[in-house]
Amino acid sequence: MLKSIPLTQILVGDRARPVDMEHAAAIAGSMVDRGLINPITVRSTPAAGGGATPYTLVAGGHRLEAARMNEWPEIEAVIVSADAAEAQLIEISENLFRNDLSALDRAVFVMKFREIFEDRHGKIDPKGGRPKKQAHDEPVIFSPGRELSQRVQERLGIAAATYKRISAIGQKLHPMLRAALRGTAYEHDQKQLLKLASMPEAEQTGIAKALQYEPDLKAILASDKPVVKKLPVDLQEAIFAKVCKLLDKADDDTLLRVLNHIGDKRDVSFLEAAE
Numbered sequence: 623m624l625k626s627i628p629l630t631q632i633l634v635g636d637r638a639r640p641v642d643m644e645h646a647a648a649i650a651g652s653m654v655d656r657g658l659i660n661p662i663t664v665r666s667t668p669a670a671g672g673g674a675t676p677y678t679l680v681a682g683g684h685r686l687e688a689a690r691m692n693e694w695p696e697i698e699a700v701i702v703s704a705d706a707a708e709a710q711l712i713e714i715s716e717n718l719f720r721n722d723l724s725a726l727d728r729a730v731f732v733m734k735f736r737e738i739f740e741d742r743h744g745k746i747d748p749k750g751g752r753p754k755k756q757a758h759d760e761p762v763i764f765s766p767g768r769e770l771s772q773r774v775q776e777r778l779g780i781a782a783a784t785y786k787r788i789s790a791i792g793q794k795l796h797p798m799l800r801a802a803l804r805g806t807a808y809e810h811d812q813k814q815l816l817k818l819a820s821m822p823e824a825e826q827t828g829i830a831k832a833l834q835y836e837p838d839l840k841a842i843l844a845s846d847k848p849v850v851k852k853l854p855v856d857l858q859e860a861i862f863a864k865v866c867k868l869l870d871k872a873d874d875d876t877l878l879r880v881l882n883h884i885g886d887k888r889d890v891s892f893l894e895a896a897e
Contacts, residue, residue, distance in 0.1 A: 623701045624661060629690055632664060632699075633675035634683065641687050642805075650688035661698040662686055665709050677701070680709045707738050725791070726800065726809035732785065733792030787816060794819040796826040802833040814839070 662682025670678055679686060680702060689697045704712060714731045723731075775785050795818060803809050803818075818826060832842045869877065 625699060625701055626696045627664065627677055627699045628696045629686070629694065631675055631677055632686065632697075633667065633670045633678045634686070635678055640804075641683050643687070646684045646687040647691060649684050650691040653685075653688050653692060658685065658689070658698055660685070661700050663702055663712060664699045665702055665704045678709070680704065681713045707741065710734065710738055724809040725788075725812040725815055726795075726803060729788045729791035729795070729815070730800070732780075732788045736789070736792075787812065791815045791819050796823055796830065799826045799830040799833075802830040803839075806833075806837070806839075808839050 660682070662685050663680040664677040665680050666676065667678040668676045670676065677699070682699075686697065702709075702712065714735050775782060780788070791812070795815060799818060803815075808814055818829070821829075829839070829842055833839065836842055869880070872880065
């Protein structure tokens with residue numbers, strides 16, 4: 623159902639993707655010129671806020687914030703029948719197909735989808751097998767982990783390879799580092815995000831703290847690597863060092879043999895030079 627709803631009656635709540643105020647401002651300018659092209663999506667929550675906010679935002683956080691910037695009293699919204707979990711799935715599905723979504727946000731959304739899926743259907747046992755007794759009666763789906771990835775891929779329309787990369791970032795990138803990277807150019811660099819996600823947790827948190835003082839991620843990563851300068855090798859110096867090391871281990875008889883050998887070589891060199 624499509625309906626114009628006062629902005630004051632819409633509860634935003636926790637969002638998988640925080641609102642980028644600069645992006646919202648750009649949308650606000652467009653809405654002044656062209657109006658609202660796509661309505662936001664809300665669900666009915668009559669008891670929210672003691673009845674003061676009978677609608678909760680499902681999708682369209684930037685459009686809603688833009689309407690507030692423009693001081694609109696109300697906004698057009700599509701009202702859907704959905705519980706909190708399904709509302710999150712709708713938000714995820716809508717955002718994943720937006721061109722302005724960063725690689726970091728895409729990973730967060732897919733990870734959130736996984737969490738919602740497991741909350742609804744039970745934990746995935748990656749090894750499969752028969753049901754076992756679980757603490758606190760926690761439900762478990764005893765099927766290969768690929769079932770989850772297939773469900774996500776079908777629901778979100780993404781390829782298996784894409785899902786694998788996105789999941790690695792979403793599951794392994796530390797929340798502290800994730801927050802530090804948000805709003806920077808690096809949140810769009812999937813290759814760099816994968817590299818960071820593969821690092822130990824302690825390294826990730828260290829990088830997150832360093833980003834508070836040094837915005838250049840490459841500089842931070844380079845500072846942790848020892849600089850090894852390749853000096854020109856003097857062959858004769860290298861030979862002398864090795865010989866000295868060996869002579870330290872030689873007994874008197876061996877030293878005498880070495881001296882005789884040096885003497886012989888010297889005599890040969892002298893004769894060759896005389897010729």
